[in-house]
Amino acid sequence: MQSSEKQKVARQAQAILGLHIDGVQSLEKGLSNQNYLLRCADRRYVFKRYPRTLPKSSLLAQDSLAKFGITSHLLGYDVDKQVAIFDYVPADDNPPNEITxxxxxxxxxxxxxxxxxxxxxxxxxxxxxxxxxxxxxxxxxxxxxxxxxxxxxxxxxxxxxxxxxxxxxxxxxxxxxxxxxxxxxxxxxxxxxxxxxxxxxxxxxxxxxxxxxxxxxxxxxxxxxxxxxxxxxxxxxxxxxxxxxxxxxxxxxxxxxxxxxxxxxxxxxx
CATH class of the missing domain: 3.90.1200.10 (Aminoglycoside phosphotransferase (APH), C-terminal lobe)
Structure with a gap:
């Protein structure tokens, strides 16, 4: 990812979170969205840019479901820029191998x-x-x-x-x-x-x-x-x-x- 794109992501993230972003890393997974890992002090976040309209209702529902411990919290979003930021979920590199x-x-x-x-x-x-x-x-x-x-x-x-x-x-x-x-x-x-x-x-x-x-x-x-x-x-x-x-x-x-x-x-x- 070019430095200018990293800077753009950092600026947008800082405006939403009100925090200084120490690093931006592109995440390869995801065909429909642009995903980035943000580093801020000792915390990490996921930044997502949506190609079309930001799905606000769906993301707010996700945030409500996060209280059950089954998904990540929505920390902020910008409808006009079509971006949202979520808590980062530390996880294994491999997905589940069975339906438990x-x-x-x-x-x-x-x-x-x-x-x-x-x-x-x-x-x-x-x-x-x-x-x-x-x-x-x-x-x-x-x-x-x-x-x-x-x-x-x-x-x-x-x-x-x-x-x-x-x-x-x-x-x-x-x-x-x-x-x-x-x-x-x-x-x-x-x-x-x-x-x-x-x-x-x-x-x-x-x-x-x-x-x-x-x-x-x-x-x-x-x-x-x-x-x-x-x-x-x-x-x-x-x-x-x-x-x-x-x-x-x-x-x-x-x-x-x-x-x-x-x-x-x-x-x-x-």
């Missing part, structure tokens, strides 16, 4: 959080657009029709549960990068976990059983069919997004998983 009950319990806290967020994630429009480019428009409509026929499970969702957004800290699993968080069907988050941890259909069913046990609710009969359909939705959207970002190396491994979950979902569409 702690991870699911913390995800459940997110799903049960009353954020007063009224925005509903529109996954249908980009799904139709992505499938139209691959002549799969009819399949997209089938997925939408199938999911529309099943009971909705609306909740406040993270909506971007890739492994890079799950950290292992001394206090347990931490969720980061809440910029897409809003109302959605909670099966979207569960599907993201299934894909991120490369679970097959049987493992996906066990995940559902554990999640509903933690909710103290009975597993619905339609749960597995709904999960299979949302896995297809999540994979199609992920592949399209990675390819639009020029990250074909991240999209390529998802195609075999899409075919597997397409077969799983096809059984439920019959």
């Amino acid at each position: 009950d702690q991870l699911l319990s913390r995800l459940l806290l997110i799903h049960q959080f009353d954020s007063h967020h009224t925005t509903l994630l529109d996954w249908r429009t980009p799904l139709l657009s992505a499938c139209a480019r691959t002549k799969g428009h009819m399949w997209a409509e089938q997925l939408i029709d199938k999911l529309s026929s099943l009971p909705a499970d609306l909740a406040f969702c993270h909506n971007d549960l890739v492994l890079d957004n799950l950290l292992l800290s001394d206090s347990g699993v931490q969720f980061i990068d809440f910029e897409y968080a809003c109302l959605n069907d909670l099966y979207f988050d569960l599907a993201a976990l299934v894909i991120s941890f490369e679970l097959d259909l049987s493992a996906g069913e066990r995940l559902l059983t554990r999640y509903y046990r933690l909710k103290c609710k009975q597993l619905p009969e339609h749960a597995l069919a709904k999960l299979a359909s949302f896995c297809c939705v999540y994979l199609i959207l992920s592949i399209a997004w990675y390819e639009q970002q020029g990250a074909k190396q991240k999209a390529a491994p998802l195609y075999p998983w899409l075919e597997r979950w397409r077969l799983n979902a096809a059984q439920s569409l019959c």
Whole structure:
């Protein structure tokens, strides 16, 4: 990163925090945002610059969730400059390698959080657009029709549960990068976990059983069919997004998983 860019980040951070910034380091993770590690005396912070509108409501919800010890606090933001600063979460270099009950319990806290967020994630429009480019428009409509026929499970969702957004800290699993968080069907988050941890259909069913046990609710009969359909939705959207970002190396491994979950979902569409 050029010195002028470091100076710009330091100036913006100082204006928000009111503290002198001793150092700025670019963080490589993250395709949609510019991320930097700030050093200030004996503390560290994460500075994020958003390419479009700053997702204020989602970030304020993240700050509220931080009181449960499952994510980092929002320390300040500038809507006009589209930047925000968060506490730095010391964590292992590697993400979690399994979906523990702690991870699911913390995800459940997110799903049960009353954020007063009224925005509903529109996954249908980009799904139709992505499938139209691959002549799969009819399949997209089938997925939408199938999911529309099943009971909705609306909740406040993270909506971007890739492994890079799950950290292992001394206090347990931490969720980061809440910029897409809003109302959605909670099966979207569960599907993201299934894909991120490369679970097959049987493992996906066990995940559902554990999640509903933690909710103290009975597993619905339609749960597995709904999960299979949302896995297809999540994979199609992920592949399209990675390819639009020029990250074909991240999209390529998802195609075999899409075919597997397409077969799983096809059984439920019959």
